[in-house]
Amino acid sequence: MKYETVIGLEVHVELATKSKIFCSCSAHSFGADPNDHVCPACCGMPGMLPVVNKRVVDFGMKAGMMLNCDINRVTTFDKKSYYYPDLPAAYQTTQWFAPVAVNGLVEIETSKGKKGIRIKQIHMEEDAGKLVHDIREDTTHVDFNRTSVPLIEIVSQPDLSSAEEVEAYLERLKSLLRYAKVAECEMAHGTMRCDVNLSVRPEGSDKLGVRAEMKNMNSIEAIKRAIDYEVARHIDAIENGTEELRQETRRWDDIKGKSYAMRTKETAGDYRYFPDPNVMPVVIDDEWFDSIKASLPEFPEVKKAKYMELGLSEYDATRLSESIAIAECFEDALSVCGNAKEAANWVISEVTRVLNAKGMSYEMLTLDGKVLGKLINLVLESKVSRANAKKILDAMFEDPELDPIKYAEENDLVMSNDTGLVDKVIAEVIAGDAKAVADFKGGKDKALMALFGKCMKQLKGNVDPATLRTMLIDAINKL
Amino acid sequence: MYNVKIDCSVAKKVIADDMILTKGVATTAGSKMLEGFMSLFTSEALVRLEEKGYGLVGKAKVGEFGFDLLGETAVNGALTADGVLKLAAAEAVLANEADVALTMDINGSVRRAAAQTGLVSVKPTYGTVSRYGTIPVACSGETVSLMAKNVADVKDALAAVAGHDPKDGTSLPDSMYVTDAATPKRIAVLTDMLANVNADVKAKVDSAVAALKADGIEVVEVTNDKIAAAKVAWNILMSAELCNNVSRYDGVKFGYRTPNFTNLDELYMNSRTEGFGELLKTAILFGSETLSTDNYMKVYDKALRIRRVVVEEFKRLFQEFDAVLMPACSTLEYTVDAVNNDKYMAFNENFYTAPASISGLPAVVAGGVQLVGKAFSEDKLFTLAEKLEKEGK
Amino acid sequence: MDREILRRLELLNQLKLTEAEKEDVLSFFAAREAEHKVLEAIDTANTERMVHVMPIDTVVREDVVVKMFEREDLQAQAPETDEGYWCVPKVME
Numbered sequence: 001m002k003y004e005t006v007i008g009l010e011v012h013v014e015l016a017t018k019s020k021i022f023c024s025c026s027a028h029s030f031g032a033d034p035n036d037h038v039c040p041a042c043c044g045m046p047g048m049l050p051v052v053n054k055r056v057v058d059f060g061m062k063a064g065m066m067l068n069c070d071i072n073r074v075t076t077f078d079k080k081s082y083y084y085p086d087l088p089a090a091y092q093t094t095q096w097f098a099p100v101a102v103n104g105l106v107e108i109e110t111s112k113g114k115k116g117i118r119i120k121q122i123h124m125e126e127d128a129g130k131l132v133h134d135i136r137e138d139t140t141h142v143d144f145n146r147t148s149v150p151l152i153e154i155v156s157q158p159d160l161s162s163a164e165e166v167e168a169y170l171e172r173l174k175s176l177l178r179y180a181k182v183a184e185c186e187m188a189h190g191t192m193r194c195d196v197n198l199s200v201r202p203e204g205s206d207k208l209g210v211r212a213e214m215k216n217m218n219s220i221e222a223i224k225r226a227i228d229y230e231v232a233r234h235i236d237a238i239e240n241g242t243e244e245l246r247q248e249t250r251r252w253d254d255i256k257g258k259s260y261a262m263r264t265k266e267t268a269g270d271y272r273y274f275p276d277p278n279v280m281p282v283v284i285d286d287e288w289f290d291s292i293k294a295s296l297p298e299f300p301e302v303k304k305a306k307y308m309e310l311g312l313s314e315y316d317a318t319r320l321s322e323s324i325a326i327a328e329c330f331e332d333a334l335s336v337c338g339n340a341k342e343a344a345n346w347v348i349s350e351v352t353r354v355l356n357a358k359g360m361s362y363e364m365l366t367l368d369g370k371v372l373g374k375l376i377n378l379v380l381e382s383k384v385s386r387a388n389a390k391k392i393l394d395a396m397f398e399d400p401e402l403d404p405i406k407y408a409e410e411n412d413l414v415m416s417n418d419t420g421l422v423d424k425v426i427a428e429v430i431a432g433d434a435k436a437v438a439d440f441k442g443g444k445d446k447a448l449m450a451l452f453g454k455c456m457k458q459l460k461g462n463v464d465p466a467t468l469r470t471m472l473i474d475a476i477n478k479l
Numbered sequence: 480m481y482n483v484k485i486d487c488s489v490a491k492k493v494i495a496d497d498m499i500l501t502k503g504v505a506t507t508a509g510s511k512m513l514e515g516f517m518s519l520f521t522s523e524a525l526v527r528l529e530e531k532g533y534g535l536v537g538k539a540k541v542g543e544f545g546f547d548l549l550g551e552t553a554v555n556g557a558l559t560a561d562g563v564l565k566l567a568a569a570e571a572v573l574a575n576e577a578d579v580a581l582t583m584d585i586n587g588s589v590r591r592a593a594a595q596t597g598l599v600s601v602k603p604t605y606g607t608v609s610r611y612g613t614i615p616v617a618c619s620g621e622t623v624s625l626m627a628k629n630v631a632d633v634k635d636a637l638a639a640v641a642g643h644d645p646k647d648g649t650s651l652p653d654s655m656y657v658t659d660a661a662t663p664k665r666i667a668v669l670t671d672m673l674a675n676v677n678a679d680v681k682a683k684v685d686s687a688v689a690a691l692k693a694d695g696i697e698v699v700e701v702t703n704d705k706i707a708a709a710k711v712a713w714n715i716l717m718s719a720e721l722c723n724n725v726s727r728y729d730g731v732k733f734g735y736r737t738p739n740f741t742n743l744d745e746l747y748m749n750s751r752t753e754g755f756g757e758l759l760k761t762a763i764l765f766g767s768e769t770l771s772t773d774n775y776m777k778v779y780d781k782a783l784r785i786r787r788v789v790v791e792e793f794k795r796l797f798q799e800f801d802a803v804l805m806p807a808c809s810t811l812e813y814t815v816d817a818v819n820n821d822k823y824m825a826f827n828e829n830f831y832t833a834p835a836s837i838s839g840l841p842a843v844v845a846g847g848v849q850l851v852g853k854a855f856s857e858d859k860l861f862t863l864a865e866k867l868e869k870e871g872k
Numbered sequence: 873m874d875r876e877i878l879r880r881l882e883l884l885n886q887l888k889l890t891e892a893e894k895e896d897v898l899s900f901f902a903a904r905e906a907e908h909k910v911l912e913a914i915d916t917a918n919t920e921r922m923v924h925v926m927p928i929d930t931v932v933r934e935d936v937v938v939k940m941f942e943r944e945d946l947q948a949q950a951p952e953t954d955e956g957y958w959c960v961p962k963v964m965e
Contacts, residue, residue: 017935024938034956039941040519043958044727046508046614047500047518049647054932076923081723081770083747083886085960090726131963140743141957142731263964267884272770274719274779275923277619279648283929519945606926619923645933651926705914711907722885729886731960736951743961747886757893761900764881768901781911783921788914790922823900839925854926 001239002203005231007166008158010195011173012151013183014127015059021126021150022050022093022279029130029145030189037145042129044088049278052077056150057100057282059182060124061292063152064101066176067119071289075100077124077279080271085142086129096273098281099123100152106176108168117169118157127151152183158197158208163224170194170220178363179297179324186361187218194223200234209234210245214252214259226252229259303327310340319348323362326351332369337376346376350390354397366400375404388413388461415462419471422455422463426475429454437476448472480558480567480576481537482507489534493636494577495525496568497538498545498585499623500612508614509541509553512728512735512754522612523647524581524623524640531639536577539567543756544616544725546586546717548825551818552758564813566592572626573598579636584624585616586717586825587807587832593626593844594683594807599633599864600626604854605839606651608637609644615724617717618649620836630845630864637857660858663801665697666850671707672805672831679811683847687804687867690846694866699800705785705792706834712785713833714826715778718766725763728754758822790838797853802863807831807849 020027026037041048057075064071078096104119126148132141154173160166174185174192185192194217199209212230217223230250236242250259298306300321307317307330320330326347333343351372355365375392378384384392384404392413396402408414416422429451430437439447448469455468482497483504500506500518507513525535542552549564551557558565568580569592582589584602593600601624608623615621625636644650668688673681688698730736730750737749755763769778796803808831818824835842835851842851843860846867852860878897882888889897943956952959 019935019937024936026937035943038943038946040946043946044732047520047612049611051646051648051933052930053935055935057932079723081726083729085731085743085963088727088732090729091723132957135955138962139954139959140963141954141959143957267880270771270884272767274770277720277923280924280928280930517949519941648930649926651928708910708914711910714904730951732958733949740961743963746961748888751886752888760887760889761897763885763887764897765901765904767881767885778908780921781916783923784916784919785911785914787919787922788916790925822896823903
C-alpha cells in the first residue's frame with residue numbers, strides 16, 4: 001500500500017526587540033549572566049503589571065503580512081496556566097481567542113514544484129525561562145533571563161507532506177521573517193524552534209492517522225531525520241503491527257536517531273485559558289496598520305525579478321535575493337557605482353568570501369553597501385587595482401567607518417598613472433633577469449609571468465595588470 | 480491590628496493594608512505563604528500619598544489575600560473584639576492611629592467594615608487609581624480603596640492617588656476623567672438588596688433615605704434581579720482570577736518553602752498545601768474548575784456576559800438616577816461564631832458589594848449604607864455622602 | 873462535582889486536601905452550582921462577554937530597555953539559589 005504523510009508545524013520565533021514583551025528588561029539573553037535581565041515580574045513576584053511593548057505588535061503584524069495573513073485589528077491576550085519551574089508566575093500570557101494574524105499562505109518550492117502552505121494563525125506570546133540541568137547532579141538551575149522575551153508562534157495547517165517540504169517551508173519562513181527584520185531565526189541560537197505534528201495514512205484516505213507530536217526541535221537536519229524516522233515507524237506499525245500507535249508527545253534523540261514517547265502528567269494540556277484582565281485589547285487603527293504595511297520589504301522574488309531586469313543571470317539574482325542583508329548591500333553598492341554586473345560580482349564573490357572566512361552568516365553582514373559602491377568606483381576609474389581593492393574590502397570589514405579612498409592613499413594602494421615609473425621598473429627588472437628575458441624570447445611564456453610578478457611587486461600592485469603586461473612585452477621586444 | 484507598626488510623626492497619617500506593597504516594610508497578604516515578604520518597590524498609590532505629605536504608620540492585618548469576609552482568614556489570627564470580627568484597617572482609623580486607610584477592595588470587606596463602623600470609604604471607578612504595587616487577586620474588578628472618618632478626608636486622599644499611571648495597563652487616560660459633580664436630585668433604592676438584611680441594617684437604610692429626602696432628594700424604590708445576580712458571576716470571575724494569580728506562590732522563587740520534599744512535585748504540592756489556608760484553597764479549586772474545558776463556556780464565559788448585563792442595567796438606572804443606594808452588608812456585626820459556622824460567608828455577603836465590584840463602578844459607603852454611581856461620579860456620591868454624614872452628627 | 877474531579881483539581885493546582893477539607897469543598901461547590909441557576913435564568917444569547925469594564929485600548933510602551941532591579945535583591949528572599957540561579961530539585965526532561 002502507498003502512504004501519505006500529513007505534517008503540521010508550530011514554529012516559535014523570538015522577535016528581535018530590545019526589551020521584553022510586558023516589562024522593560026533587556027530581551028537579549030544570549031550570553032548574559034544568569035538572571036541578570038530580570039525584574040520582580042520576571043521572577044513571579046506580585047505587584048507589577050504588564051504593559052505591552054509596541055514593537056512586539058509591530059513585528060507580529062509585519063510577520064502576519066509577510067505570510068499573507070489577515071490581521072486582527074483588535075487583538076487580545078490570554079493567560080495559559082501550568083506549573084513548570086521555567087514559568088515563574090505559573091502562567092504564560094499568550095493569544096488564544098484573537099491572535100494578531102490568521103489565515104495566511106506561504107508558497108514553497110521543492111523538487112516537485114510549487115505548493116501553498118496555509119497558515120492557521122500567528123500569535124504573540126512570552127517565552128519561558130531556561131532550565132540548566134548540568135551544574136549539579138541533584139538540582140535543576142533556573143534562569144529567568146529569557147522569561148517574557150517576545151515570541152510569535154506560527155501555526156501551519158497540516159499541509160506539509162515530506163521532510164523536503166518541511167525544510168523548504170522553514171527556509172521560506174526564515175527568509176521572509178529576516179526580510180521583514182523581525183527576527184534572527186537562528187535555530188542554533190534557539191531563536192527559532194519547531195514542534196512537528198505528524199501522522200501517516202493510506203494514500204487517498206480522508207481520515208487522519210494517529211498523530212505524534214515532536215516538541216522543541218532545533219535544527220532542520222534533525223527535523224528531517226526525525227520525520228523520516230517517524231514516517232517509517234508509523235508505516236511499520238500500520239503494516240506490521242509492531243506497536244500500537246498512540247496520540248502522544250515524543251522526544252527526538254538526534255544522536256541515537258530515535259524518537260521516544262515522553263512521560264506526560266495526568267493534568268497535561270489542561271491550560272485553563274482565560275482573557276487577561278490586565279491587558280486591554282490592542283486596537284490596530286488604520287494609521288498603525290498602514291505604517292506597518294508601508295514598511296514591508298519587497299519579497300525575495302520581486303527583488304530577484306528586478307535584478308534579472310538589470311541584466312543579471314538568474315543564478316546571480318537568486319544569490320543576491322536569498323538574504324535581505326546581501327540584497328540591501330547589493331542595492332546600496334549599485335546606487336553608488338551604477339554598474340549592476342560589477343556590484344553583483346563584488347557582493348557574490350568578494351563579500352561572501354570574507355563572510356565565509358570569518359564564519360559569519362549573511363544576516364550578520366554590517367558592511368555599508370554604499371561604501372562598497374565607492375570602492376567599486378575606484379576600481380572602475382582605475383584608481384585602485386582589483387587586487388588592492390580586495391585588500392581594502394578586508395579592511396572595511398574590520399573598520400565600518402573606513403573611507404576606501406583615504407585608506408588607499410594612506411596605505412599606498414593608489415594606482416600609478418606615472419608611466420615613467422612603470423617604464424623605470426620594467427627596465428630594472430629586465431636588466432636584472434636576463435635569463436628570464438631570454439627564456440621568454442625563446443618561446444617560454446611562463447618566463448613572462450616571473451618578470452610580470454617582479455614588476456607588480458615593485459609597483460605594489462598599483463598598476464593595471466593588462467597595461468603592465470603590454471608595456472612589459474613591448475619593452476622586451478624592443479631589446 | 481498591625482502586622483508592622485512604624486513610628487511616624489507627620490500630620491497626615493496613612494495605614495496601608497497588607498495587600499499594598501511597601502518597599503522596606505514586609506507585605507504578607509495575611510498568608511503564611513508570604514510571611515515576611517519584602518517587596519522591592521512601593522505601590523504607586525502609597526508613593527502618591529507620600530508625595531502629598533502623608534506618612535505611613537504601618538501595615539494593617541488582612542484576611543488571606545484579602546478576599547474574605549472581614550479578615551477572619553488572616554494567618555496570624557483574626558482581629559476581634561467581644562466575639563465580633565473587626566477589620567484592622569478600619570480599627571486603626573477609628574482608634575485615631577491613622578487618618579486614612581489605603582486598602583484593596585477585592586471582595587467588599589472594606590465596604591463592609593466602613594458600613595459597620597460608620598466610617599466613610601470609596602471604591603473608586605475602576606482604572607482611576609493605579610494598581611501598580613498591589614498584590615493581584617481579582618484584577619478585573621479589584622481597586623485600591625480609601626477609608627477615613629469623614630468625606631473630606633476620603634476626598635483628599637482620593638485626589639492624591641487618582642490619575643493615570645503608565646505602569647498599569649488598565650489605568651485610564653487622564654482625558655477620561657470627566658468628573659460628574661452635578662447636584663444630585665434623584666436616587667434609587669435597590670429593594671432586592673433589602674430582603675435579607677437585619678433590622679439594624681434596614682434602620683440605617685431608612686435613616687439614610689430620610690436624610691436624603693429631608694435634603695430635597697427624590698428617592699425611588701426600584702427592583703432589578705439582574706443586578707442582584709452580580710454576586711454569582713463575581714464569585715466565578717474572582718475565584719478564577721484568584722486561582723491564576725496565586726499560582727505563582729510555589730516555594731521556588733520567594734516566600735514559604737516546605738521542608739518536606741524529595742522532588743519537584745512534592746516541593747510544589749507541600750509548599751502550597753502548607754502555605755495556604757482553607758478558604759483560599761477552596762477558592763483556588765473552584766476558580767480552576769470554572770475555567771476547565773467543560774465549564775469555560777457554560778460558567779466562566781457566562782459570568783463575563785452577566786458582567787455586561789449588570790453594567791447595562793446600571794447604565795439604564797443612571798439615565799434616571801444619580802446614584803443607587805443599597806446596603807453593604809446584611810448585618811452590622813459578624814460574630815466569630817457565625818463565621819465559624821459558615822466559613823463561606825464571604826461568598827454570600829458579597830451579594831451587596833459584588834454589583835460595584837463586577838462593574839467597576841464607584842461606590843461610596845457613608846452613614847452605614849452604600850451609594851453606587853456611574854463611572855467618574857465620585858464627586859456626586861461624595862455630595863450625597865456628606866448629607867448622610869451631616870445627618871449622623 | 874465528584875471526588876474524581878476534585879482529585880484532578882488538587883493535582884492541577886498543586887494542593888492536597890484533608891478528608892474534612894474535601895467534604896467542605898464539595899459542599900462549597902454544591903452551593904456555587906446551585907446559585908449558578910440564577911445566571912442560567914438570564915438570557916445572554918445576544919450579550920457579548922465583557923472582560924474589561926472600562927472601554928479603553930491598550931496603551932503601548934516604546935521598546936526601551938530599563939534596568940531597575942539587581943539579581944542580588946531579587947534573590948535575597950529565595951529559598952535556594954546557586955551561582956545566580958534559582959534552584960529546584962532535579963527536573964527530568
